[in-house]
Amino acid sequence: MTALAPGVRGATVDDAPSDHPGDAPLVDVYRPAAPVDVRRTTGLLRRGAGDPAWRLTPDGALWQATLTPLGPATRRLELRTDGVHVQAWGPGAEHAVAGVPDLLGARDDSHALPSHLHPVVHDAHRRLAGLRVPRTGGMVESLVPAVLEQKVVGADAFAAWRRLVQRHGTPAPGPAPAGLRVPPPAAVWRELPVWEWRQAGVEEKRAGTVRRAMTVAHRLQEAVDLPVDEARRRLLTVPGIGEWTVAEVACRVLGDTDAVSVGDFHLAHTVGWALTGERTDDAGMVRLLEPWRPWRQRVVRLLEITCSGRAPRYGPRMSRARPMV
Secondary structure, X not given: OEEOOXXXXXXXXXXXXXXXXXXXXXXXXXXXXXXXXXXXXXXXOOOOOOOOOEEEOOOOOEEEEEEEOOEEEEEEEEEEOOEEEEEEEOOOHHHHHHOHHHHOOOXXXXXXXXXXXXXXXXXXXXXXXXXXXXXXXXXXXXXXHHHHOOOOOHHHHHHHHHHHHHHHOEEOOOOOOOOOEEOOOHHHHHHOOHHHHHXXXXXXXXXXHHHHHHHOHHHHHHHHHOOHHHHHHHHHOOOOOOHHHHHHHXXXXXXXXXXXXXXXXXXXXXXXHHHHOOOOOHHHHHHHHHHHOOOHHHHHHHHHHHHOOOOOOOOOOOOOOOOOO
């Protein structure tokens, strides 16, 4: 799903018949200045194949349920020859439509990457020319799952996110696919009882971090409009949020093209193997990525997509924990 052609057409209300009377969508066509790989760019935002806030339907359309400052919204993206066709429903429809360029990485200049510095990066960049770093602007929807992913393997974190959103989210507005859910607002996350966290497999340490973050969610959301370094510092003021979590949030919410998730065993392993043919640690990964500053996140994504699974998967096996916060 790669979009072509420059420009953005103004949003209008679709007067086509709907299976849900009264649910006429707001529609738009986004024409990016350069090709954009819609699925891979938004893939960074989806928490596993079963993420209840996202759905890829058989017709090739990508659906998202999101909570905007104006209220819940459902967003449908469909690639056609003249651009990305957008439909949105719900109180937050206008905000959802306006956010599509940032969602698809409009602020990320892919041509600036000096891919020639390494043949593996150059080849990956050529093959994935439409990959962008997204900027959602929605702090809560990325911060909560990032905290859930602290110190556990991805499958467990995805399962926790899926259960909690299914139980405490709300149905997506409009004619959305069955089961599509809008993630809960900060107030709901903050008040979740202990047993709900336990049933989702989330221990008190991570649950407590979510509660503390949601208590100051308005301050964290304000950070979206700050320079990236200031926004990162504000996130770090929340006990339980460290550099790994900040990087995971920054590359999704802030469009930070330089974010590197230091502390992830498999990421360092993937980068080291791709660039040198050998495993490495965090320090080695940082050294290897230094020539691409301030585009290190882009390089990481290129290597994750093209090189993950190629390197030998051996290392610590006695624990499923991932040592990062």
